[in-house]
Amino acid sequence: MPEEERRRNPDFHVEALRREGLIDPPDGPGLAPHDGAGRVNLSFAPSGREVRVPPGVSVFDAASWNGIAIDSTCGGHGTCKKCKVRIHDGSVPVHRLDQRSFTPGELAAGWRLACLAQATTDLGVDVPPLTTRPKAATLGVGRQVILRPAVQKRYVELDEPTLADQRTDLQRLYDAIDDLELTADLHALRRLPSVLRKADYKITAVVVDEALVDVEPGDTTGRRFAVAFDLGTTTVVATLIDVGTGTPAAVASMLNQQQPFGGDVITRISATMMDPEALGRLRDLAHKTLAELTAEVLEEAGVEPTEVYEVALAGNATMTALVLGIDPEPLGVAPFVMSTGTLPTLLATDLGLDLHPRARAVVFPALGAYVGGDIVSGMLASGMDRDKRTRLFIDVGTNCEIVLSDGDTIVSTAAPAGPAFEGGAIRCGMRAADGAVEVVRIDPATDDGVVLQVIGDVEPRGLCGSGLVDAVSELVRVGLLDGTGRFVPDEKATEIAPYVADRLTSVGAERVFVLHRPTPGAAAEDCVYLSQRDVRELQFAKGAIATGWTLLLEELGLEQGDVQQVLLAGSFGSYLSPAAAVRIGLVPKIPVMRIVSAGNVAGEGAKMSLLSVRERAGALALLEEVAYVELSDRADFNDRFVDLLAFPG
Numbered sequence: 001m002p003e004e005e006r007r008r009n010p011d012f013h014v015e016a017l018r019r020e021g022l023i024d025p026p027d028g029p030g031l032a033p034h035d036g037a038g039r040v041n042l043s044f045a046p047s048g049r050e051v052r053v054p055p056g057v058s059v060f061d062a063a064s065w066n067g068i069a070i071d072s073t074c075g076g077h078g079t080c081k082k083c084k085v086r087i088h089d090g091s092v093p094v095h096r097l098d099q100r101s102f103t104p105g106e107l108a109a110g111w112r113l114a115c116l117a118q119a120t121t122d123l124g125v126d127v128p129p130l131t132t133r134p135k136a137a138t139l140g141v142g143r144q145v146i147l148r149p150a151v152q153k154r155y156v157e158l159d160e161p162t163l164a165d166q167r168t169d170l171q172r173l174y175d176a177i178d179d180l181e182l183t184a185d186l187h188a189l190r191r192l193p194s195v196l197r198k199a200d201y202k203i204t205a206v207v208v209d210e211a212l213v214d215v216e217p218g219d220t221t222g223r224r225f226a227v228a229f230d231l232g233t234t235t236v237v238a239t240l241i242d243v244g245t246g247t248p249a250a251v252a253s254m255l256n257q258q259q260p261f262g263g264d265v266i267t268r269i270s271a272t273m274m275d276p277e278a279l280g281r282l283r284d285l286a287h288k289t290l291a292e293l294t295a296e297v298l299e300e301a302g303v304e305p306t307e308v309y310e311v312a313l314a315g316n317a318t319m320t321a322l323v324l325g326i327d328p329e330p331l332g333v334a335p336f337v338m339s340t341g342t343l344p345t346l347l348a349t350d351l352g353l354d355l356h357p358r359a360r361a362v363v364f365p366a367l368g369a370y371v372g373g374d375i376v377s378g379m380l381a382s383g384m385d386r387d388k389r390t391r392l393f394i395d396v397g398t399n400c401e402i403v404l405s406d407g408d409t410i411v412s413t414a415a416p417a418g419p420a421f422e423g424g425a426i427r428c429g430m431r432a433a434d435g436a437v438e439v440v441r442i443d444p445a446t447d448d449g450v451v452l453q454v455i456g457d458v459e460p461r462g463l464c465g466s467g468l469v470d471a472v473s474e475l476v477r478v479g480l481l482d483g484t485g486r487f488v489p490d491e492k493a494t495e496i497a498p499y500v501a502d503r504l505t506s507v508g509a510e511r512v513f514v515l516h517r518p519t520p521g522a523a524a525e526d527c528v529y530l531s532q533r534d535v536r537e538l539q540f541a542k543g544a545i546a547t548g549w550t551l552l553l554e555e556l557g558l559e560q561g562d563v564q565q566v567l568l569a570g571s572f573g574s575y576l577s578p579a580a581a582v583r584i585g586l587v588p589k590i591p592v593m594r595i596v597s598a599g600n601v602a603g604e605g606a607k608m609s610l611l612s613v614r615e616r617a618g619a620l621a622l623l624e625e626v627a628y629v630e631l632s633d634r635a636d637f638n639d640r641f642v643d644l645l646a647f648p649g
Contacts (some may be wrong), residue, residue, distance in 0.1 A: 038439050039453055039578070039581060040155075043089070044068050052455075054575060054597045059085060059092075060114035061123055062379035064139065065574075066531045069247035070114050070127055072138040083114040083138075087122025092117040115142075122560040124275055137246030138602040140381030140604040141567060141596065148612045149243040150209050150307045150360075153221040158201040169196055173215070177205060180354060184212045187358050205419065206356075208309060209613075213358040223309045225249065225301075227294055227355075228606035230374065231286070231315030233265055233398065234422060234431070235571055237603050238293035240266040240301050243310075244541070246611050250297035256521060257285040258322070259370060263424060264398045267320035279325060286323040287352025294353055308355040311348050312362040312606040316399070320363060323351060334632075336369035341623060362609055364619060368628045369412035376402045377605030378569050380597055380619050383409055389564040392549055394587065396421055396573035400545045403626070406562075410622075411555050413629040415548035417541040420423035420534075421465035421572050426511075427531045428462045435461030437515060437528060438575065440470040440479050442500060449500040450515060460516040461526045466575045471530045472538050473580035475513060476647050485535045485648050487511045495605040507531065539645050546644040548631060549588065560588035574599050585648045 039052045042062050045205060053062045060083050063070050074080035078097040094107055095116045102111045114125075115138070136146050161167065167175070169192050170184055184192075188206075190217050195203055198414040199217035206214040206224075224244055230237040237253040261271045262283055271278040290313075298305060313323070317338055321328040324346075330337045348359035360620030364373030379385065382393055388407035395401045400417040403410060423436075430436050434456030441451040452467075454460050461473065475481040478489055479496045487493075493501040501642040503514040508527045516528040548598050552561065564586050578595035581587045587595060608615040631637050 010390065015470065024344045029087075033421055038441075039575070040119050041302075042119055045088070045124065046124045047127070051123060052575075053119060056118055056578075056593070057121045057597050057599075058115055059087075059112070059117040059119055060138070061597075061599060062119055063114065063127065064248075064629045065604075065627035066251060066573075068127060069245075074113060074115075074138070074144065077142075078116045078344070081113065083525075084111060084128060085114045085117070086110045087112055087117070087123055088126050088128040092123065093120075096572050097169070107484065108357050121563050124539050130575065133239060135562040138160060139608050139611075140601055141598050143383050143604075144610050145246065145608050145615060146616060147243075147246050149224075149226070149310075149610060151224050151226060151243050151610075151615070152614050153224050154205045154207065155219040156203060156205065158196070158203070160201055161189070167211070167568070169193055173205060174622070175210075176349075177207075180210050182207065182210055182212045185214075185358055186475060186592045188212045188214050195438075206309060208358070208360055213309065213615065214356065216342055221258070223303075223307050225303050226310040226312070226602055226610040227297065228292075228610055229290060229310055229315075229608060230312065230377075230600055231290075231313055231319045231573065232374070232602075232605035233268075233316065233319060234259075234263065236289050236293060237600060238290070238297050239607055240303065240308075240605055241295040241610055244649045248304065248607075249301035249644075250292050252300070254293060256580055257289045258282050258608040261285075263422065264330075264419060265316065266332055267376050268322065269318060269328045272327065272331050273332070275383075279322070279327060282322045285318070285350070285401070290323070291352055291354070294355070301625075304354045306357075310360050310362065310610055311351065311353060311355070312364070312609045313351065314364040314374045314602040314606045316374050317366045317369050320366065320373055324363075332371045338366060338369055340410075341366050341368075342620070350555040353398050362616065364606070365623055366452065367623060367626055368411060368414075369586075370399055371401050371412050371628060374602035375403065375412070376619055377420075377603075378598075378601035378624055379403055379410075379605075380568050380608060380615060381601040381604035383624055385618070385622060390558060390562050390590065391565045391567065392552075393567045393569060394545065394573060395602075396545070396568065396576060397570050398422060400541075401544070402548045402552060404549065404558075408557060409556060411552050411629055412549050412626050413552060413631055415544040415631060417544050418537065420468065420537040420541045423462065423464055423468075425537050425584060426463060426468060426534045428528050429468070430462030430464055432464040432572075434458055434465035437462070437467035438470075439577070440467055440515065442474040449497075452516060459518070463515070463534075464621075465572050466577065468530070468534065469580045469584065469586070470539055470577055471513070471609065473577070473583045474537055475530070476583060480513065481535065481647070483649055485539050485647060487513065487532060487535075490552060500624075538584070539569040539647075542584055543641050544644040546585050547637060547641045550640060550644065551631065551634060551637070552629060553588075561590065563588050563590055564594060565569065566590065566595045567601075568595060569598040569601045571600065573597075583648070585644065585646075589648060 051066045071082040081101045204220045228239045240249040271333045342365040343363045346361040348355045366372040394405040400415045403412040436455045439453035512529040512531045514527045515530045574597045578592040
């Protein structure tokens with residue numbers, strides 16, 4: 001197989017993985033199996049947006065996670081037949097439900113249901129424009145959300161007052177909207193007299209919950225927006241939502257501008273402890289990040305700031321405290337206590353946002369100091385409280401949050417994974433940016449023995465988290481790393497993998513495996529390489545995570561094989577190779593088809609809270625349903641951690 005084709009088709013290990021028991025048979029006719037490795041590129045028309053996702057992600061999810069609206073009301077089960085797209089470049093097998101939805105001619109032309117079309121190779125996808133105003137939206141992990149936003153608009157045409165009808169302006173409006181028990185906001189009262197008369201008594205009432213927050217001249221019912229924020233320690237994502245249709249209008253992301261104060265929550269907490277002025281600066285930087293992202297999505301969608309009436313924010317407990325200017329010190333020292341798990345009603349101005357003057361801010365509640373609002377949001381988006389299967393939710397990052405449900409009971413914990421997944425403490429580590437190696441394959445059939453996928457398709461500059469996991473997994477697979485995580489001696493390397501044995505060398509006194517040489521004769525220290533210390537860093541991280549889910553399984557009396565689905569979430573977890581994660585023991589040893597890339601579920605949960613007051617209430621209900629397990633309290637944690645450092649046999 002030519003190298004370019006091999007890079008674009010990550011399925012060349014399928015049979016080997018099936019023999020290892022890591023791949024289930026396809027779920028039905030027309031579903032393409034995949035090995036859970038690599039990346040695929042999807043290009044969406046007419047938007048022109050290109051995205052990279054792990055193989056096996058549905059076309060619908062790939063679009064939804066990146067702000068591309070595809071109609072759907074059935075939650076991804078292929079029954080509503082609304083999510084029709086045309087594959088114009090590449091191919092997707094015909095599912096049996098496609099056969100019921102399209103004519104033979106349409107199938108031949110590439111028409112498929114997006115929710116059932118698995119992206120296992122690069123694809124070009126035509127997305128038809130939305131032709132209706134849906135009453136429901138599909139978000140998160142196949143969650144169907146009935147549209148019941150807190151933000152409502154009512155257009156009314158009122159009778160002008162006369163000497164015989166001297167009702168107040170407000171009473172006149174209340175009488176016209178008699179199905180709601182409205183309470184008027186002062187801002188609305190200030191505007192009501194002039195707007196009514198200038199608009200010839202034809203106005204739109206803006207209502208949030210049952211509070212009248214504004215009156216606008218004419219009929220503006222088609223213009224109501226909200227912004228969902230995923231406030232991450234490293235990356236912040238903003239999604240502008242049309243709450244009338246449930247569709248995203250624009251999406252933007254950027255690095256959290258708090259980065260100069262440290263790359264993780266502990267260093268930022270420490271900064272506030274050492275410098276009394278640091279808390280104010282961290283709050284201002286968070287506000288600046290949110291404001292710049294908001295300006296970007298508003299400009300892209302052509303929306304005025306005053307047309308945004310609500311925002312929702314999901315972040316971990318520390319990020320939430322910092323953006324609100326709450327002292328985070330108690331979160332960083334035992335016994336790790338939050339100031340509060342739930343917050344009162346806030347205004348967008350409390351987050352430094354200049355939107356509608358009465359725009360509200362919904363901040364997700366937290367379960368604990370290290371299972372924050374982002375995880376509650378993720379649980380909401382993945383339906384952890386609604387699915388009867390045994391499911392394991394893992395948000396992989398510096399602090400790894402883990403949730404396990406057996407269909408009746410939900411338990412959660414947090415594991416200190418460290419910075420390895422973000423490229424920290426890794427010799428050639430870097431964030432997932434252009435030049436970062438994100439996929440590694442060791443294959444004797446290629447000229448060099450090693451195949452790399454690099455973000456941006458440029459010269460490799462370093463190794464990001466997914467590339468680190470891939471590299472270690474491949475070295476374990478071919479035997480160059482033994483079960484303890486040590487590189488094998490040179491003699492054994494030459495015996496078992498002669499096609500890459502010359503890549504096993506040293507930088508100083510440390511053994512390394514060279515992944516990329518900028519020139520044929522380049523010294524090892526000038527190359528992109530994996531060091532013995534890097535392997536140890538990954539072992540410590542995966543050992544902590546594996547200890548976390550192992551103890552949760554024991555808490556519910558379950559075995560690894562009982563897990564029916566693993567959801568890998570977060571900006572890193574969503575791009576982690578399921579096959580590699582299984583091979584190194586980061587997740588339970590189950591078939592990779594049961595391991596699902598869940599996407600940015602924190603952001604998805606934030607969107608759900610803006611589109612449905614019922615879902616918002618569901619987030620609060622999770623606080624009562626989920627039990628938190630503190631690992632540092634467990635006497636057996638250290639012993640179990642040591643046991644799980646080794647790579648599975």
